[in-house]
Amino acid sequence: MVVGFEKAVSATKSVVTSAKKAPTTLSSNRVINFARGDPTMYESYWRQMGEKCTIVISGHNLMSYFSNAGHFCWFLMPELDRAIRRLHCVVGNAVVDDDRYIVVGNGSTQLFQAVLYALSSSYDPDTEPLSVVAAAPFYSSYPEETDFLRSGLYKWAGDAYSFDKDGAYIEVVTSPNNPDGAIREAVVNRDGGKLIHDLAYYWPQYTPITGKADNDIMLFTFSKATGHAGSRIGWAIVKDIEVATKMVKFMELSSIGVSKESQLRAAKILEVISDDCQNSAPDKEENFFEYGQRLMSDRWEKLREVVKRNGVFSLPKYPQDYCNFIGKYTDPSPAFAWLKSKDGLNCDNLLRELKIVTRGGTNFGVDSNYTRISMLSPDEDFNLLLEKLSAIKGTIINGNN
C-alpha cells in the first residue's frame, strides 16, 4: 500500500518530466494510479445506502481506554466482536466458534506484526531471529513490515519456495493471494513451522467461498471486506489463547488499543451487511457482496477482453468454483490484476510511459515482466485504464518508430 503510495508520487513526477516521450494517441494524458489497493470503488454502494449506516457520536461517548475491562482483549468493543462473528457466520468464510478468540487491530498490518511478536517473543534471546517467509509472489509490504525495526525476535527470510533452513519458522499464507489472486496453501510444511493465514481477500466479491477457513491464526481487514480503508480496522481469529493474549500485549505496547470510533462504525456497517444478507424479502435489493461480485466480474470480463485483443500481456486463469454464499458457480475476480508482458518487457515501466502507475513484479519477489494493477479504483479511472490498454499496441509501435 505504502510502497505503492510512494512509487505513485515519484512515478507521477517521472512521467510528467518525460511527458514529451509519452504517446499522444490517447484521449487523456492524465496519470492514473493503480499501484495502491485503495478500495474507493465501493463508495457508490455505501452512498446509495443513505443513512442506514450512519453513526452519531456525542462529545462524552467512548472516552475510556477500556472497552471490556474483564476481557482478555480489553480494548475490543463487545458489539464489534459480535458483528465480526455474525458476519463470518452469514458469509460462511471462517469458523468463529466460541473457542476462537478475536483480536482487533489498527488494520491487519498492525495485527500481522502482533502475530510475529506473539509467535517469537517466547524464544530464547540468544537464539537467532525466527525466519519469516511467504511464497513468491508475496505481498510487497511483508518484508519491510518484518524488518524495519531490525527486531531480534524475527527476520524476513524471503521466498518460502527456496527456504531451506532447519528449525522454527513462520510462513505467511495469503489466500486469495496478493498480488496474483491464487488460492494458496502452506508450501514449506516442516516441523517447527507456524502459519499466519492472511485472508483479507477471502470474501464473495473476490473469490468463490468454498468453505469455512479454520486455520490457527487468520487475519481479516475492514478495508478489503467493505472498502472502509480509512477506519484502520482489522481483526484476527485465533485458536490459541496464549497467542491471542500476546497479540493483545503487542497492541497495548504499540498503541494502547484501537480507535473506539472506528470500532463502533465497523460494528454498525458489518451488522447492516449481515441484516441485508439475511433479508429474505422477495423484493430485496442485492446485498453488498452480490453487488461487489457483480461489479468485479464485470470489470474482469472487460479487462480480459482488452488484454486478449491487444495481445501484449497475459493474465492468470482461475478455475470457476461453487460459491456457497452466492449459491452458484462463480469466477474468481481478484482485487488485483497480475499482468505479465508476453515479450519479457518491464511491464511497470512500459505502463508508466502511458501514465498508468502500477506496482512492478520486483516488489513482490518476482521478475519485472510482471506488474500488479488494482481493480478497486473508481469507474472513471478503470474505464480510462481499459482505453489506454486498448491503444497500447499501436502506442508501442509508435514508440518504436
Place this chain on the structure above:
Amino acid sequence: MVVGFEKAVSATKSVVTSAKKAPTTLSSNRVINFARGDPTMYESYWRQMGEKCTIVISGHNLMSYFSNAGHFCWFLMPELDRAIRRLHCVVGNAVVDDDRYIVVGNGSTQLFQAVLYALSSSYDPDTEPLSVVAAAPFYSSYPEETDFLRSGLYKWAGDAYSFDKDGAYIEVVTSPNNPDGAIREAVVNRDGGKLIHDLAYYWPQYTPITGKADNDIMLFTFSKATGHAGSRIGWAIVKDIEVATKMVKFMELSSIGVSKESQLRAAKILEVISDDCQNSAPDKEENFFEYGQRLMSDRWEKLREVVKRNGVFSLPKYPQDYCNFIGKYTDPSPAFAWLKSKDGLNCDNLLRELKIVTRGGTNFGVDSNYTRISMLSPDEDFNLLLEKLSAIKGTIINGNN
C-alpha cells in the same frame, strides 16, 4: 497504562483472596483502581456540553486510506492539522509556526516509537543500538515500549542521571513529568544527544502555562488534553522535516495511518474548545481548561489535607507560577499524585491492603516507598480514596494488633 491495567487485575485478585486480612473500619470494601491514568473524570464536562461536539458519519464517508495525498503526512486530515495548530495558539503552550510539521499517531504511544525509529534508522547497522534514557522517576511504559521487539536500532538504557556512555543517545524529557509532576529539562546534555519532549501534561488544568514550548520533537495526546483516551489520537510537533518524514514512514509500516473517524472527532472537539476559549461574551460558561483547572486544584487541596492529617505519607510540593492562559498565579495540579510513605514502607502494598490499587515506585525506576495515584478518576472513586486515606492511620494500628 497497560502495566497498570494488568497490575489492577492481578491486584484485585490478590486483595480478594486476602480479604479477611483487610481492615473492616472503612465504609466500603470495594477495590478502587488508581493505577491507570484513565481520564474518565472529564466525562461529566463533555456530557453537559450536549450536542456541541457531536459528529455524524455516513456509511460512504472517510473510506480512502488517504487524507491529503500530496502532503508529507498523507494520512493526516487537514482539519485536524488546523485544529491542533489553532488550539496550541489559543492556549499558548507550544510553537506551531508554519515551519513546524505535525504528525498524527495512534496515541502518543505509537508516536514515541515512531520517533525512536526516525532518530535511529539512519545509523550504521553494524553499530550497537542507540541508547534511550529518561531521568528517574520515568513513565513506567518507556522501557518496555523501547525494548519489547528487541530492536537493533535502539535500546533502553535506564535512568538518565546515571547514563555515562559516550556517543549518540536519545533522552526522553517528560514535562510535567509522569509520575511526579515535576517540570523537567534534559539532564544528560552531551554531544550526540537527541531529545524527545513528551508534553502530554503541558495543559492549563495540570500546570501553569509559562510559555510556548519550542523543542525539536514534542509529543501531545488527545487522552490527557481533553480526556478522550478511547480515540487513540496523539500528535507530534517536529522541526526537522526529515525526522517528521521518517515518523510518517514508521506510521505507514506500523498501521498505514490513523483512524479517520477519530481524527474527525478530535478536530471537532479541539475546535469547540478553541471557540469556547476565545468566546469573550460576559455571560460565557467557563471553558474546558478553566473547568479542569478548578476541578484538579480542588482535588489536590482535598488530597493534601487528608495526607497532612494522617501523617503517614508525603506529597511533592510545587512552586506556584503565573499561568499565561488562566491569567493569574496557579498551583500545579498534576494528573498523578506521587505518594511517598514517611517510614519507608512499601507504599503500593500498604494501599493494596486497603483495596486501593496504585502503581508502585519500582515501575518508575525508583524505590517501593513511592507509589503513583491517578487524579483523573470519577468523583465517586476519588472521594472513596480520600475516605480510605483518612482512616489509614487507625487501620495501620489495627493491622499491627
